[in-house]
Amino acid sequence: MNLELTITPIEDIKADVEIIIVIDNDLNHRFVKDKKLLKKAGFGGEQDETCLLVGVDRLYVGSSSLAGTPIRTAAAKAIKALKGTSYKNIKVATYLVGQKCTNSLRTMVEGFILGGYSFDNYKSKKSKKEIKEIIISLDEYSQRVVDIQKVSSLIEKAQILADATNFTRDIVNTTPADCYPKVMADIAEALAEENGMECNILKPKELKKQNMNTLLAVARASVHTPRVIHLTYKPQNPKFVITLVGKGLTYDSGGLSLKPADYMVTMKSDKSGGCAVLGIMKAVSEMNLEVEVHGFVGAVENMIGGDAYKPDDVLVAKNGKTIEIRNTDAEGRLVLADTLCYAQQEVKADYIFDFATLTGASVVGVGHYTSSVMGQSEKTKSFVVDMAKRSGELATALDFNPYLKKTIKSEIADMSNISNTRYGGAITAGQFLSEFIDKDHIENWAHIDIAGPAFVEHEWGENPHGASGAGVRMMVKLIENLASGLH
Ligand code: BES
Numbered sequence: 001m002n003l004e005l006t007i008t009p010i011e012d013i014k015a016d017v018e019i020i021i022v023i024d025n026d027l028n029h030r031f032v033k034d035k036k037l038l039k040k041a042g043f044g045g046e047q048d049e050t051c052l053l054v055g056v057d058r059l060y061v062g063s064s065s066l067a068g069t070p071i072r073t074a075a076a077k078a079i080k081a082l083k084g085t086s087y088k089n090i091k092v093a094t095y096l097v098g099q100k101c102t103n104s105l106r107t108m109v110e111g112f113i114l115g116g117y118s119f120d121n122y123k124s125k126k127s128k129k130e131i132k133e134i135i136i137s138l139d140e141y142s143q144r145v146v147d148i149q150k151v152s153s154l155i156e157k158a159q160i161l162a163d164a165t166n167f168t169r170d171i172v173n174t175t176p177a178d179c180y181p182k183v184m185a186d187i188a189e190a191l192a193e194e195n196g197m198e199c200n201i202l203k204p205k206e207l208k209k210q211n212m213n214t215l216l217a218v219a220r221a222s223v224h225t226p227r228v229i230h231l232t233y234k235p236q237n238p239k240f241v242i243t244l245v246g247k248g249l250t251y252d253s254g255g256l257s258l259k260p261a262d263y264m265v266t267m268k269s270d271k272s273g274g275c276a277v278l279g280i281m282k283a284v285s286e287m288n289l290e291v292e293v294h295g296f297v298g299a300v301e302n303m304i305g306g307d308a309y310k311p312d313d314v315l316v317a318k319n320g321k322t323i324e325i326r327n328t329d330a331e332g333r334l335v336l337a338d339t340l341c342y343a344q345q346e347v348k349a350d351y352i353f354d355f356a357t358l359t360g361a362s363v364v365g366v367g368h369y370t371s372s373v374m375g376q377s378e379k380t381k382s383f384v385v386d387m388a389k390r391s392g393e394l395a396t397a398l399d400f401n402p403y404l405k406k407t408i409k410s411e412i413a414d415m416s417n418i419s420n421t422r423y424g425g426a427i428t429a430g431q432f433l434s435e436f437i438d439k440d441h442i443e444n445w446a447h448i449d450i451a452g453p454a455f456v457e458h459e460w461g462e463n464p465h466g467a468s469g470a471g472v473r474m475m476v477k478l479i480e481n482l483a484s485g486l487h
């Protein structure tokens with residue numbers, strides 16, 4: 001999708017169709033040219049309500065206000081409403097909020113690109129990529145004079161971010177037959193090459209040398225050998241060093257503690273944390289942010305077989321801690337344990353964040369649309385939750401407590417890989433991970449369980465059926481915030 005910015009008044013731009021955002025049900029605004037027709041069609045301008053007037057080639061969409069989030073979903077709904085039409089290019093005016101804040105322009109562009117996403121790689125009949133161009137006029141809703149340079153850099157940022165989110169969505173949506181650990185590593189290498197990053201891939205031999213035995217145990221029964229990916233983005237004068245770690249289970253069958261049939265479907269999405277890390281690396285390197293960012297992905301497939309790891313095994317993690325295996329479906333924390341240890345050995349970071357579709361309990365607790373954020377530090381948790389909300393993602397903090405910590409004790413090893421209680425599973429998984437975070441990093445670590453929003457089997461807001469790219473927007477916002485020196 002090509003975006004063009006122009007000072008030409010909206011009336012004078014030639015395009016197939018115009019999108020008009022109706023703010024706060026205000027059908028008397030000068031932008032609304034078809035009040036009578038809209039009334040006839042029963043359009044009231046409610047949030048996300050659309051009305052396509054083919055006779056005049058105008059699409060109206062409602063937004064409750066000029067704020068960022070409503071504009072984002074309105075723009076996404078507008079693009080979705082145009083799918084299947086023969087319109088190839090669109091014109092739209094500029095919508096700004098507040099005195100200096102241009103946030104709503106950025107979210108409008110995000111909404112167009114995120115809402116325009118579709119995944120049809122496995123359809124024999126491809127849907128034509130209908131909308132080719134969006135022309136944005138500097139003609140402004142509140143008749144403000146707009147700084148063209150500022151606006152065009154905002155549009156570019158929005159485009160980078162939304163494209164990176166769609167990049168993550170594409171990888172997550174790819175089937176386990178086409179996307180296994182080696183393919184994840186190939187994608188990382190290609191990205192590094194394209195965006196001038198360093199990329200180091202650890203194969204089984206190196207993983208053994210690094211004592212990453214819990215990761216190797218999970219991987220053992222798969223025909224696809226594991227990889228650990230380390231991508232590095234190094235700007236000239238970094239203000240901070242950030243480490244990101246992603247769970248990259250290219251398939252989670254549950255292992256010998258096999259998942260029931262209904263629960264196994266969609267488990268290609270268990271690589272979403274790793275794919276989010278790749279998307280974040282893509283965005284920060286394209287935005288040239290002044291923060292050094294390291295992205296680690298533990299890419300593994302959890303399968304069954306004669307040499308599968310078993311309940312009753314005791315594994316030794318990279319940091320020497322021993323783990324009693326009581327359920328092979330709690331594999332993500334094992335892969336992350338070793339990957340977190342490796343990441344901390346390689347890089348001393350100011351912040352370390354991990355992303356994982358770690359527990360069904362997170363989905364039970366907070367629902368499909370929200371990520372849960374955990375860690376030892378209130379400040380770090382709030383930082384992530386705050387940035388997530390500002391980026392258009394939903395996130396909420398879950399608190400650790402010493403009583404739940406006791407439930408992962410083991411009689412025969414340092415800890416068990418599952419809790420002895422049915423409840424609080426997202427938190428006990430987070431507390432398990434905390435055992436693999438060094439003292440130096442613990443205050444500046446957050447674990448983000450994206451099991452809810454990473455893959456949802458229906459459309460929601462600006463997100464499509466399937467992969468949403470959860471984690472990308474929240475973390476890019478956080479890194480942008482660090483780069484700007486605001487934190
Ligand atoms: N990948 C799953 C978690 C998951 C569930 C992600 C649903 C997305 C949607 C994870 O590896 C898993 O199976 N966790 C178990 C842990 C249990 C055995 C303690 C779970 O949540 O049931």
Ligand code: ZN
Binds near residue numbers: 328
């Ligand atoms: Zn599992």
Ligand code: ZN
Binds near residue numbers: 249252270332357358
């Ligand atoms: Zn899993």
